[in-house]
Amino acid sequence: MAKDELALAIANLERDKVLSLVKERLQAGVKPMEIINSLQEGMVEVGNRFEKGEFFLSELIFCGEIMKEAMVELEPKLAAGDREYRGTVVIGTVKGDIHDLGKNIVVMLLKGAGYNVVDLGVDVAPEKFVEAARETKTSLVAMSMLLTSVMDKMKECVQAVKESGLNVKVLIGGPIIDDKVMEFSGADYGSAVASDAAKIAGEVYGAA
Amino acid sequence: MADVAKLAEERKKRYLAAMNLEKPDRVPIRLNFSGEFISKVAGYTFQETYYDWNKNIDATRRMLAKIDGLEMVMGGANLWWATLHDAVGARYLKFAGRDLDENTMFQYVEDAYMLPEDYDDFIENPTEWVATKFLPRIHAELDEPGTYRATVGLIKGAYGLANQLAAGGQGMASYQQEFGVVPSVTGVSKAPFDTLADTLRGLSGIMMDLYRCPDKLKKAMEVLVPHNIFYGMATAQGDTEYPLFMPLHRGAYPFMKMDQWVEFYWPTLKAVIEGLWAAGKRTLFYAENIWTPYLEKIAELPDKSIVFHVDQTDMDKAYKVLGGRFCLSGNVPNSLLAFGKPEEVKDYVKGLLDKYARDGGFVIDAGAVILDDAKEENIVALIEAVHQYGVY
Amino acid sequence: MSNSMTFKNLPPAVCLPWDVKAKELGEIKGDADLIKKEWETLDMFGYIYIWYWVQR
Structure with a gap:
C-alpha cells in the first residue's frame, strides 16, 4: 500500500486532491521527477487493485485521465534526461x-x-x-x-x-x-x- | 417445396419451444454467422459482399446449400452495405477493398462524436439532436448542411437504407422458401447505456461521465428508454414470435464495479426489456464476454422475458441462477471453432448438452458472432454433435 | 436546460408532429384522419432513418 499522500490520492481516484497536490509540490520546489514517482506509486496500486478485482475498467480509465491531467502540469517542467525508466x-x-x-x-x-x-x-x-x-x-x-x-x-x-x-x-x-x-x-x-x-x-x- | 415448408415449421416449433422452456424434439441450433464467415464459405471476397447486394444475398444462399443442417439465419448476409456508408461519408467505418485489404473484416473507429456539453440538447429532444448535430459530425458528406453535397448525401442515405431494408427482407424470405430456415431474431435494440457508449460518447467518454456528470448520463438514458423499445418493435416489424437481438457490450465484467452497474447500466436496460415484454416481445440477451457477477440482478426480469446468451459467463452459475426461468443459449467458444479439432468441438457440445440441456430450455450456439476464422468442419461437427446427443 | 432545440422531447416515431403540420395546413377539406395517418407513417420512416445511425 502506498504511503505518500499523492500516491494515495491517485490510488483513491481523488482527482481534485491529486491536481492540487501536484501544484503545491511544484511550487514548493519538489523535483518534477519525484512527483511523477509518487504518481507512479499510486498507479501501481491501482493496477494491483484491478488485478485483485477491487477495481474495474471504469476506475482504470478515470485514473488514466487524472494522470493525463497531472502530466499536463508536469511535462513542460521536466528537463531532458530527467526521466529514468525501468526499460x-x-x-x-x-x-x-x-x-x-x-x-x-x-x-x-x-x-x-x-x-x-x-x-x-x-x-x-x-x-x-x-x-x-x-x-x-x-x-x-x-x-x-x-x-x-x-x-x-x-x-x-x-x-x-x-x-x-x-x-x-x-x-x-x-x-x-x-x-x-x-x-x-x-x-x-x-x-x-x-x-x-x-x-x-x-x-x-x-x-x- | 412442401418438404421445405414442413422443415421450416419444425425448426420454428423447436426454437419457440426451447425459448418457452419446453422440451422440443431436440436441441435447436442457432449459430449467428458474420457476413465475413458467410463470404468465406461462399467463395466471395469480403469486398464483394460488402459492396454488391446480389452477392451479399447469394453468399448466404451458397452457405445454406453447402452446410447441411443450418436451421436459422440472422437476416441478410451482411449488416454493413458499404455503399450506403460511402454515400453519406461515414467517418467511423473502414471497409475491405476501400481502406483495408479486400479480405479484411470491416472495422469501427470509436470516438466521442457526442461531447459532454451536448447532453442538455440530447435530453431536450434526442431525435432532433441526432438529426441536426450528430449526423453532420459522423457523415463527411453532411459537413455543411444545406449545401448541394449535404442535400444529396441525405437523400442518398435515406434511399439507400430503404433499399437495404427491402433487400434484406427479400433475402430472408427467399432463404425461408428455398432452405426452410427461420430467423434467429427479428428486430434489434440496445441497452440505453450502450446506445450512448457505442456510437455517441465512446467508451472513455462514458466512463468519464460516470464520474463527471452522472446525473446527465442518467437522465439521457431515461430519455432513451421509450426510443429503444420503439426502435426494437419497429425493426422487428411488429413480430413477437422470434426474439429481439440485443447485443450487450459495456455492461460486461469488468467495465463497471457492481454499484455502478446497478446504478447506471441496469435500471434502463431492465426498463427496455420489460417494455418489450409488455408488448409481447422477448429479448435475446446477447451477453458478450463475461456477465457472471450480474446474474442475480438479471434474475429480477419476468420469467421467459429473455433468452440469456452465454459467451464467457460462467455457464454453471448461469444455469444455477437463471435456468428453469429463462432459456439459455451458447456457449461453444469461438476460439474452439477457430483452432480446435472437430472431435474437440463434439466433446464440448456433448458436455454442454449433458449438463445444461436435459430439461429443455436450451439453444446451442457459439459464444459470440462467428467470424471468418471459424473452420467449416468445426461448424459441421457442432451440428452433428447436436443431432447425435441433443435428441430428447 | 438548453433552448437550442426546436421541439421538446418528442416521443418515438415522431420527427415533425402532426399537430404542428395540421396547424400550418389550416382547414382540411377532405378526410383529415387519412392525411394524418399517412403523414405519421412516413414521419416514422424518417425517424427510423435518423436513429439507424445511433442504434446500429
Whole structure:
C-alpha cells in the first residue's frame, strides 16, 4: 500500500486532491521527477487493485485521465534526461485490427509502472514492430488484438519479430488469448488480463 | 417445396419451444454467422459482399446449400452495405477493398462524436439532436448542411437504407422458401447505456461521465428508454414470435464495479426489456464476454422475458441462477471453432448438452458472432454433435 | 436546460408532429384522419432513418 499522500490520492481516484497536490509540490520546489514517482506509486496500486478485482475498467480509465491531467502540469517542467525508466516496451495493435482500448490500458499501466512505452498505434504491420524493436533496442514487444479474425496476421507479426534475430521477447494480449491461441502464435508471453503486462515486463527486465 | 415448408415449421416449433422452456424434439441450433464467415464459405471476397447486394444475398444462399443442417439465419448476409456508408461519408467505418485489404473484416473507429456539453440538447429532444448535430459530425458528406453535397448525401442515405431494408427482407424470405430456415431474431435494440457508449460518447467518454456528470448520463438514458423499445418493435416489424437481438457490450465484467452497474447500466436496460415484454416481445440477451457477477440482478426480469446468451459467463452459475426461468443459449467458444479439432468441438457440445440441456430450455450456439476464422468442419461437427446427443 | 432545440422531447416515431403540420395546413377539406395517418407513417420512416445511425 502506498504511503505518500499523492500516491494515495491517485490510488483513491481523488482527482481534485491529486491536481492540487501536484501544484503545491511544484511550487514548493519538489523535483518534477519525484512527483511523477509518487504518481507512479499510486498507479501501481491501482493496477494491483484491478488485478485483485477491487477495481474495474471504469476506475482504470478515470485514473488514466487524472494522470493525463497531472502530466499536463508536469511535462513542460521536466528537463531532458530527467526521466529514468525501468526499460522500454514497444507496443501496438496488430495489422488488421484497429481496436485500441486494451492497448491503451496496458500503455497506461506500463507507464505507471515506470517503463518507457513506445506506442506504435493500431493496424501495425509486422515490419513496423521489427523496425521499432531495432531502433529502441527494447527487450519486449507487446502486441494487442481484439478480433479472433486477425489471428493469422498476429502470427505474422510475432514471427517477424522472432525471425529478426533481435534478442526480444514477444507478449500478446487480448480478451481471446488462451492456450490454443498461445500455441498457434508462437509468442513468449500472453495474457487476457491487462495488469499482467507490468508483471511480464518486470520478468523481462529482471525487476523484483 | 412442401418438404421445405414442413422443415421450416419444425425448426420454428423447436426454437419457440426451447425459448418457452419446453422440451422440443431436440436441441435447436442457432449459430449467428458474420457476413465475413458467410463470404468465406461462399467463395466471395469480403469486398464483394460488402459492396454488391446480389452477392451479399447469394453468399448466404451458397452457405445454406453447402452446410447441411443450418436451421436459422440472422437476416441478410451482411449488416454493413458499404455503399450506403460511402454515400453519406461515414467517418467511423473502414471497409475491405476501400481502406483495408479486400479480405479484411470491416472495422469501427470509436470516438466521442457526442461531447459532454451536448447532453442538455440530447435530453431536450434526442431525435432532433441526432438529426441536426450528430449526423453532420459522423457523415463527411453532411459537413455543411444545406449545401448541394449535404442535400444529396441525405437523400442518398435515406434511399439507400430503404433499399437495404427491402433487400434484406427479400433475402430472408427467399432463404425461408428455398432452405426452410427461420430467423434467429427479428428486430434489434440496445441497452440505453450502450446506445450512448457505442456510437455517441465512446467508451472513455462514458466512463468519464460516470464520474463527471452522472446525473446527465442518467437522465439521457431515461430519455432513451421509450426510443429503444420503439426502435426494437419497429425493426422487428411488429413480430413477437422470434426474439429481439440485443447485443450487450459495456455492461460486461469488468467495465463497471457492481454499484455502478446497478446504478447506471441496469435500471434502463431492465426498463427496455420489460417494455418489450409488455408488448409481447422477448429479448435475446446477447451477453458478450463475461456477465457472471450480474446474474442475480438479471434474475429480477419476468420469467421467459429473455433468452440469456452465454459467451464467457460462467455457464454453471448461469444455469444455477437463471435456468428453469429463462432459456439459455451458447456457449461453444469461438476460439474452439477457430483452432480446435472437430472431435474437440463434439466433446464440448456433448458436455454442454449433458449438463445444461436435459430439461429443455436450451439453444446451442457459439459464444459470440462467428467470424471468418471459424473452420467449416468445426461448424459441421457442432451440428452433428447436436443431432447425435441433443435428441430428447 | 438548453433552448437550442426546436421541439421538446418528442416521443418515438415522431420527427415533425402532426399537430404542428395540421396547424400550418389550416382547414382540411377532405378526410383529415387519412392525411394524418399517412403523414405519421412516413414521419416514422424518417425517424427510423435518423436513429439507424445511433442504434446500429
